[in-house]
Amino acid sequence: MIQDKSIGRRIFHAANYTILILTSLLCILPFINLLAVSFSSSAAVSAGNVAFWPVDFTTKAYEFALTGGKFFTALWISVQRVVLGTLINLILIVLTAYPLSKSNLKVTGRNVYMAFFIITILFNGGLIPTYLVVVKTGLIDSIWSLILPGALPVFSMIILMNFIRGLPEEIEESAIIDGAGPFQILTRILLPLLKPALATVGLFSIVGHWNSWFDGIIYMNNPVNYPLQSYLQTLLQSFEQIMLKSGTDYTQLLSMMNARTGRAAQMFLGAIPILLVYPFLQKYFTKGLVLGSVKG
Amino acid sequence: MTKKKTAYFLSLCMSMVLLAACSSNGSPGNGANPTAAANNNATTVSNEVDSSDPAFSAYKDPVTIHTVTSEYPSAKYPEGDDITNNVWIDRYKEKYNINVVTDWVSDEYDTKLNLAISSNELPDVFRVNASQLQQLTEANMILDLTDVFDKYASDRLKGYMEADADSYESGKKDGQLYGIPQLHWGLIDQPDFMWIRNDWKEELGIKDPQTVEDLKNTALKFMEKHGGYGIAVDQTLDYLNLLAVSWNAHPDMWLEDGSGKLVYGSVQPEMKDALKEWAEWYKLGIIDPEFAIKDFSAMNADVVAGKVGMQPYYQWWGYNPGVDTVSNLGKDAIFYPYQLPSITGGEAKHSVFFANGSYIVVNKSFKNPEAVIKLLNDYAYIVDEGVGKESKETLSSLLDNDLAHVVGAFRVLNPNSDYEQFEAVSAALKSEDTSGLTTAGMWQKYNNSVEYIKNSTPSAVGDYLQQGAPRSAYSLSKQVLDSGNYIKTALWGATPEVLAGYGTTLDDILTEGFTKIIMGAENIDYFDTVVQNWKTAGGDDATEAVNAAFGK
Numbered sequence: 001m002i003q004d005k006s007i008g009r010r011i012f013h014a015a016n017y018t019i020l021i022l023t024s025l026l027c028i029l030p031f032i033n034l035l036a037v038s039f040s041s042s043a044a045v046s047a048g049n050v051a052f053w054p055v056d057f058t059t060k061a062y063e064f065a066l067t068g069g070k071f072f073t074a075l076w077i078s079v080q081r082v083v084l085g086t087l088i089n090l091i092l093i094v095l096t097a098y099p100l101s102k103s104n105l106k107v108t109g110r111n112v113y114m115a116f117f118i119i120t121i122l123f124n125g126g127l128i129p130t131y132l133v134v135v136k137t138g139l140i141d142s143i144w145s146l147i148l149p150g151a152l153p154v155f156s157m158i159i160l161m162n163f164i165r166g167l168p169e170e171i172e173e174s175a176i177i178d179g180a181g182p183f184q185i186l187t188r189i190l191l192p193l194l195k196p197a198l199a200t201v202g203l204f205s206i207v208g209h210w211n212s213w214f215d216g217i218i219y220m221n222n223p224v225n226y227p228l229q230s231y232l233q234t235l236l237q238s239f240e241q242i243m244l245k246s247g248t249d250y251t252q253l254l255s256m257m258n259a260r261t262g263r264a265a266q267m268f269l270g271a272i273p274i275l276l277v278y279p280f281l282q283k284y285f286t287k288g289l290v291l292g293s294v295k296g
Numbered sequence: 297m298t299k300k301k302t303a304y305f306l307s308l309c310m311s312m313v314l315l316a317a318c319s320s321n322g323s324p325g326n327g328a329n330p331t332a333a334a335n336n337n338a339t340t341v342s343n344e345v346d347s348s349d350p351a352f353s354a355y356k357d358p359v360t361i362h363t364v365t366s367e368y369p370s371a372k373y374p375e376g377d378d379i380t381n382n383v384w385i386d387r388y389k390e391k392y393n394i395n396v397v398t399d400w401v402s403d404e405y406d407t408k409l410n411l412a413i414s415s416n417e418l419p420d421v422f423r424v425n426a427s428q429l430q431q432l433t434e435a436n437m438i439l440d441l442t443d444v445f446d447k448y449a450s451d452r453l454k455g456y457m458e459a460d461a462d463s464y465e466s467g468k469k470d471g472q473l474y475g476i477p478q479l480h481w482g483l484i485d486q487p488d489f490m491w492i493r494n495d496w497k498e499e500l501g502i503k504d505p506q507t508v509e510d511l512k513n514t515a516l517k518f519m520e521k522h523g524g525y526g527i528a529v530d531q532t533l534d535y536l537n538l539l540a541v542s543w544n545a546h547p548d549m550w551l552e553d554g555s556g557k558l559v560y561g562s563v564q565p566e567m568k569d570a571l572k573e574w575a576e577w578y579k580l581g582i583i584d585p586e587f588a589i590k591d592f593s594a595m596n597a598d599v600v601a602g603k604v605g606m607q608p609y610y611q612w613w614g615y616n617p618g619v620d621t622v623s624n625l626g627k628d629a630i631f632y633p634y635q636l637p638s639i640t641g642g643e644a645k646h647s648v649f650f651a652n653g654s655y656i657v658v659n660k661s662f663k664n665p666e667a668v669i670k671l672l673n674d675y676a677y678i679v680d681e682g683v684g685k686e687s688k689e690t691l692s693s694l695l696d697n698d699l700a701h702v703v704g705a706f707r708v709l710n711p712n713s714d715y716e717q718f719e720a721v722s723a724a725l726k727s728e729d730t731s732g733l734t735t736a737g738m739w740q741k742y743n744n745s746v747e748y749i750k751n752s753t754p755s756a757v758g759d760y761l762q763q764g765a766p767r768s769a770y771s772l773s774k775q776v777l778d779s780g781n782y783i784k785t786a787l788w789g790a791t792p793e794v795l796a797g798y799g800t801t802l803d804d805i806l807t808e809g810f811t812k813i814i815m816g817a818e819n820i821d822y823f824d825t826v827v828q829n830w831k832t833a834g835g836d837d838a839t840e841a842v843n844a845a846f847g848k
Contacts, residue, residue, distance in 0.1 A: 043754075046620035048597035128414045135415055141400075218408055221400035222380075223367050234367070234403035260593065 038062070038264035045260050061265035065235065071269075073224065074231035077143070081227050082209045085147045089205040090198060092152045097160040098186050117154045127218075134219055145219035146209075146227065153208070156201035163197040164190065199284030203277075210274055232266045350666070351450040351673045355393040359664045362397050362419040364412070365704030366405040372697035383693050384703050391674070394667050396706070413437075420662040423654040423705040426466065426790035429475040432657060439658040439665050442473040448669035452676045453708060460711040463652035466789035475655025476672070478707065482714035487646040487773045487782065488538040489633035491613045493605035496522065507637045508542050508573070511606075515582045518605045526582035528607040530595040533807050536574065536583070536814075538608040541644040542636050543570035548803070549647045550787040550842055558786045558843050560835065561647070562806050563827045569639075571813050572820045579816060588811055599631075600624050607631065611769035614761030623754035630757065632767045635775075646782040650789065656705045668706070675707040683734040695736045715777070717741065718770040721763045786846050794841035798834045805830050 032052050037045055041056035049055050065071060096117070104110045124130070130149060139145040167190075175185050191198075216230030223234060346353040367379055377383070380398040388394045399419050402408040406425065412418055413432065424432065432438045449457075457464040460479055467475040490511060496518055505511045515526025529536040537547045546561035553559040561567070577583045584590065584604070596617040598604050602625045607613070613631060622630055636644040656672070658665045679700070682691045694700065710716075713735075720732045721741045733739050744756040745764020763770050776782055809826030812818045827835075 041623075043600065043620040043624040046593070046597060046617060047601040047624050048594070049601070128411060131411045132415050135417065217402065217404045218411060221402075223401055223403060235369075 034264045035268055037261055038268050040261060042261055061261040062269070064262055065232075065266050065269060070224075070231060071228075074226055074228040077225065078210065078228035081143060081146050082206055084143070085150075085209040086202055086205040088147060088151050089153055089156070090202055093157045093160055093201055094186070094191070094194070094198075096152065097157050097164060098182075098190065100157075101161045101164040117152075117157065121154050131218060140219055141221040141225065143225075146212075146215050149215070150208075153201070153205060156204050160194065160197050160201055163194065167193055196284040199281050203281045203284075206277060207274060229270060232270050235262075235266060350448050352670065352677075354391060355667070358389075358393045358395055359667050360395040360397060361421050361662075361664070361667055362399050363421050363705055364400050364402075364405075364409065364419045365398055367401055367403050368698065368701045370698045371702050373699070373702075374693075379702055379704075382702055383699060384706070387674075387694070388671060388706075392667070392670055394671065396671075398704075418659045420659045421656065421668050421705050422659075423478060423656050424475065425654055426650075426652075427793075427796070429467070429655045429657060430790045433469050433474045437660055438474055439660055439662065440472045440474060441476060441658060441665060442471075444665045444669060445473055445476065448666045448673070450673040450676065452680060453669075453673055456676065456708055456710055460652070462784070462788045463711075466650075466652060467655050475657050476708065477652045478654045478656060478705075479709045479711045480651045480653065481709060482711055483648055483651060483782075484714045484718065484770055484773045484777055485611055486648050486651070487776045488541075488608065488610050488636070489613075489769060489772060490539070490636060491607045491609045491631040491633050493518075493629060493631050495628040495630075496605040505634055505637060508639050510637065511542075512577065512580075512582065515577075515606055516580070519581060522605065524598075524603050525584045526604070526606055527577070528584055528595050528599050528604045529587050530590050530592055531588050531811070532592075533810060535595070535608050536587075538610075539636060540567060540570045541646055542638055543567070543573070544638065544640065544645065545570050546647045546783060549649065549783075549785045550846070551783055552786060556848060558839070558847050560839065562803075563830055563835065568820065568823045571810055571823060574814045575816055575820060578814050583814065588815060596620075602629060605631075608636075609633075611762060611773060612758070613769070615758035618757045618761055619754050622752070622757045627752040627754075630761070632765070633761070633769045633772055635772055643776075643781060646776050648782045648784045650785055650787060651711075656708070671706040672708050675703060676710070679713075679735070680710060692736075700736065713737075714770070715774070718763050718768075718774065721745065722768070722771065725764055787842060789846070792838075792841040792845045795838040798838060802830060802834055802838060805833055 029052070033050075036050050036052055036054045038061050039054035039057055039059065040050045041058050041060075044050055044055035099107050100110060100114060100117075102110060125133070134140055134145050134149060139148060171189060171193075172185055175189050180188065211229060213227070213229035213233045216227045217233070220226055220230070223231070226234070343355050343357055343359075344350065344353045345356055365379060371379075373382055379401055385396050388396050400408065406428075409422065409424065409428065413428070418437065456479055457477075460477070463477040463479060467473055467477045490505065492505075492514065497514070500517050500521060502514050502517060503510070505514055519526050527536075540547050543566050545564060545566035547567060549561040550558050551561055553564075574583060578585070584595075584598070587595075595607075599607055599617050600620045602621075611633070613633070618631070636646075638644040656668065658668060678686065678691070678694055682694075717735065717738050718741075720734065720738050724730050724733055724738075724742055725745060730742065733742055741759045741763045744759035747753050748756040748760035748764065761768060765771075806826060809818075809822065809829070813820060813822055813826075
């Protein structure tokens with residue numbers, strides 16, 4: 001490609017970079033502000049003096065969030081949930097997406113199954129019926145209540161299905177000629193080809209499991225069993241309560257932190273694991289999405 | 297064609313979903329009730345150890361109560377204890393032979409309880425809010441406690457109910473008691489004040505404000521000397537509205553209009569007078585010119601940063617933003633509360649809102665409702681009479697470290713407790729004789745007040761300004777209560793469904809319209825238009841519902 005050095009081109013590039021840099025700043029600055037707030041003293045934050053660098057550096061907010069070991073218990077539950085949940089999600093996604101990627105002629109009743117799945121995107125049972133099902137099936141108060149109700153993410157399944165359809169059919173045909181059955185085709189031929197798409201839907205599952213907090217709160221009968229996000233959520237709420245009915249032990253803490261610094265610290269703690277995972281999966285992320293969407 | 301097909305299909309799906317939901321909700325509910333009624337009176341009679349003292353007698357055979365509760369985060373338990381297993385649970389067992397079993401603990405108590413109600417998995421005893429009480433009563437899922445309460449409640453517990461008879465009434469339906477109100481710390485925490493920065497006030501030699509004109513002039517003098525604006529308020533108008541009582545207006549409150557009909561305070565002509573004056577203040581720069589874009593923390597940021605010296609606020613100013621203000625600007629920058637003056641002379645009549653947060657209810661199928669009353673008696677006894685009768689260690693293990701609050705449904709608060717606490721604390725500070733301090737709460741307020749007086753420790757300023765200071769919030773509130781200078785809301789109980797159904801829409805209409813008037817975008821006659829909009833948007837509906845539920 002020949003470099004175009006015309007003035008118009010240069011202006012375009014300059015504008016392009018400026019806009020992109022501004023957009024990235026727009027994304028990252030709130031996060032830096034959050035970090036600065038979480039390390040600042042209560043008074044400085046309340047007075048609105050904190051921008052992008054901590055004022056009166058303190059780690060009190062983090063100490064508050066991490067004391068009592070509850071944070072780590074909750075973290076461990078979250079990790080279990082993410083690993084187990086994502087694994088089950090991926091297995092079910094692959095097992096459903098592959099047959100459904102075939103036409104109605106090859107798989108009898110394919111369209112009925114498809115409608116069956118699509119309905120769950122359009123409608124859901126609502127909070128109370130779902131809760132009743134979880135109670136009556138005996139899942140309540142166990143980690144399975146967080147995993148099984150959403151064991152098959154239909155949207156991810158459709159992405160993967162479209163991805164499979166985008167693969168040349170000849171690959172599969174040649175495998176059939178070599179004597180491979182459907183299961184062998186899936187494990188030997190398709191799975192290696194599906195890696196980018198699996199990374200994409202896997203990331204969806206990881207983020208989804210990591211961030212959801214409400215199911216933890218309603219399905220668990222004791223806060224000891226809360227996953228991390230549910231725990232952080234209740235910590236935020238109880239914080240206000242502590243502020244108003246401050247016991248003697250908290251007066252010391254009060255002078256160094258308040259609800260906003262505490263909240264900032266917790267948001268940051270909650271975001272760290274996702275920040276760590278993201279860079280490694282990101283390269284698949286856009287690729288998988290775009291590839292899946294080419295063939296409708 | 298295909299469109300039509302899809303439509304049929306979808307509607308079929310919808311109806312199936314609805315049917316499924318109905319049947320699953322309906323059947324277990326019907327099944328449970330008849331057995332409940334049958335079990336009701338049979339046992340209990342001979343199970344008392346000392347039947348001459350039903351209020352405090354233990355059981356011969358153990359009685360088990362299933363309950364549910366929410367975490368109390370600031371409680372500090374001894375090693376190994378938690379909310380389901382602590383000194384109180386041990387005491388119930390040892391003293392009364394009552395086993396309390398906690399089915400679940402949740403911080404989203406209301407959500408979780410609503411789910412439990414709809415799946416018909418109710419515990420024996422639990423606490424509910426006013427609208428849940430209404431639902432359960434109408435669905436006939438909870439016990440009528442009238443007779444049990446009469447027979448078993450101690451005189452002290454009955455005394456609490458007399459002290460706040462309105463809340464007691466709110467737990468009844470057709471004269472029968474279904475929910476025992478858990479009551480509150482006292483109405484003393486309700487009056488609001490104008491908080492004024494003390495060093496600025498003294499520096500300019502300003503006298504305590506006696507009239508609305510004085511408030512205005514104080515603000516103008518502050519602005520002359522320190523620049524900026526005069527009074528900190530926020531976009532919700534919640535804080536500005538605290539001043540409305542000066543014009544005899546009671547925004548957000550339902551009150552009688554004189555002819556026996558209940559009306560909404562925010563849409564009365566008195567409110568128009570207040571808004572007219574506020575628009576004037578805004579023009580003069582007294583009200584923060586940017587208030588319409590400031591939320592709670594942005595409003596307080598200006599106070600903490602020392603940009604403004606007056607703020608209409610609740611009694612807890614000292615906790616937030618007080619702590620931050622004093623640690624940021626030094627102890628001289630402390631704000632003190634002042635009574636709101638009335639334009640008709642004297643002090644303004646304060647608004648008092650519905651104060652009872654929750655009710656104790658008993659599942660229809662529970663056989664020993666009197667066990668609950670015993671535990672309630674016991675709590676009241678420990679808190680109010682424990683000093684002198686029980687050992688210091690016992691009391692401290694039950695009440696200190698916020699363990700007094702971990703009992704969930706098994707307590708009714710003394711509605712005079714904050715009032716009595718304030719009297720004891722202020723007397724002790726005056727006489728330096730601490731013998732009158734009988735509860736952990738009193739000691740905390742006293743110690744922190746002393747700490748602030750001696751060392752000006754910022755974190756202690758909250759308790760100091762609430763109770764310990766010579767000019768404290770509660771000393772002013774006490775005058776209000778003692779002189780009866782307040783109006784209680786007529787809506788003393790659950791918000792009628794019609795009104796609750798509008799959510800914040802109705803109030804949003806008013807807030808938006810009032811903001812326009814204050815900022816001068818519309819003149820004061822726009823008030824009538826706003827009120828008209830409010831009425832047609834549902835205000836009339838809501839008024840009717842409130843009158844139907846609470847009118848006389």
